[in-house]
Amino acid sequence: xxxxxxxxxxxxxxxxxxxxxxxxxxxxxxxxxxxxxxxxxxxxxxxxxxxxxxxxxxxxxxxxxxxxxxxxxxxxxxxxxxxxxxxxxxxxxxxxxxxxxxxxxxxxxxxx
Amino acid sequence: xxxxxxxxxxxxxxxxxxxxxxxxxxxxxxxxxxxxxxxxxxxxxxxxxxxxxxxxxxxxxxxxxxxxxxxxxxxxxxxxxxxxxxxxxxxxxxxxxxxxxxxxxxxxxxxxxxxxxxxxxxxxxxxxxxxxxxxxxxxxxxxxxxxxxxxxxxxxxxxxxxxxxxxxxx
Numbered sequence: 621x622x623x624x625x626x627x628x629x630x631x632x633x634x635x636x637x638x639x640x641x642x643x644x645x646x647x648x649x650x651x652x653x654x655x656x657x658x659x660x661x662x663x664x665x666x667x668x669x670x671x672x673x674x675x676x677x678x679x680x681x682x683x684x685x686x687x688x689x690x691x692x693x694x695x696x697x698x699x700x701x702x703x704x705x706x707x708x709x710x711x712x713x714x715x716x717x718x719x720x721x722x723x724x725x726x727x728x729x730x731x732x
Numbered sequence: 733x734x735x736x737x738x739x740x741x742x743x744x745x746x747x748x749x750x751x752x753x754x755x756x757x758x759x760x761x762x763x764x765x766x767x768x769x770x771x772x773x774x775x776x777x778x779x780x781x782x783x784x785x786x787x788x789x790x791x792x793x794x795x796x797x798x799x800x801x802x803x804x805x806x807x808x809x810x811x812x813x814x815x816x817x818x819x820x821x822x823x824x825x826x827x828x829x830x831x832x833x834x835x836x837x838x839x840x841x842x843x844x845x846x847x848x849x850x851x852x853x854x855x856x857x858x859x860x861x862x863x864x865x866x867x868x869x870x871x872x873x874x875x876x877x878x879x880x881x882x883x884x885x886x887x888x889x890x891x892x893x894x895x896x897x898x899x900x901x902x
Contacts, residue, residue: 645764646771649793664772664793665800668764672807690770691763 630670631679632712633660635697635705638680642696645671671695679704736787740769743791750801753808754815761804769794817867824860824867 637643637651645668652660674680679701682693697705733741744766751758769790776786794800 644767644771646768646775649772650775663795663799664768665765665795666803668761668768668800669803669807672804676807676810687767690767692767693760693764 630662631674632705632708634667634670634674635679635701635708638695638697638701639705642683642694644692644694648695674701736770736773736783739787739791740766740773743769743794743797746797747801750798751804751808753812757808757811765794765800813870817870820863821867824863827860 633652634648637648637655643651646664648667648671649662649664652662671680671682675682675695678698680695681698682695685692685694744762747765748758748762751761772790772793773783773786776789777783781789
């Protein structure tokens, strides 16, 4: 699944990836690959601007540390980020449920 | 520097050449990309790839340098706008302080008061007020306000704020 198919859902996906623990940019990518069993494979370069945008919105915060002699930026969810994720989950479940009922209804019509 | 380090630096330099904006903001972006590239390369090595192949895979995963740089342009523009707004807000404070100091000096020397209801003074006060308003809009639309403004209203707020700032500072 590429970037275009995920348009509009990137923020939710990133917030969900950071839900369990703080991660640096590339670890976010690895987590997405692992959790989606390889279905979600975004170009790594697109993740960083999205994480920065979430930080500007105060949904995540970042910390700098030094790992193996190089600077590393790690992101974690803020309280506002957790609330936003819960809200997006609710919206997603409603959307998914509405879409499922529409598609299933059409299938039943086709069979009738 | 290792061979891998040199390749990563070369890749980062290509991106750096396409990033405008404040140097501290650019440096943060480049530091983060450098770490990401090295982390990606290390992950591929752990998965069994040879170092050269691992680096190639990491660079391939990141995408085209031009596309990566383009992704950061809105952020860098916003940071520049916030910096300008902060400088202008500081200027307004200095202007008001200078104005008050001048008014006090005139009061002490019993000369004509600096403040009156003339059109020029009202226009100056209005201009300063608008400047602060525009700077405030810039901060809101480019910072935490983007959360409740939503993706549609952020560009509108930002455009209004920047237009007002541009007119006032021209």
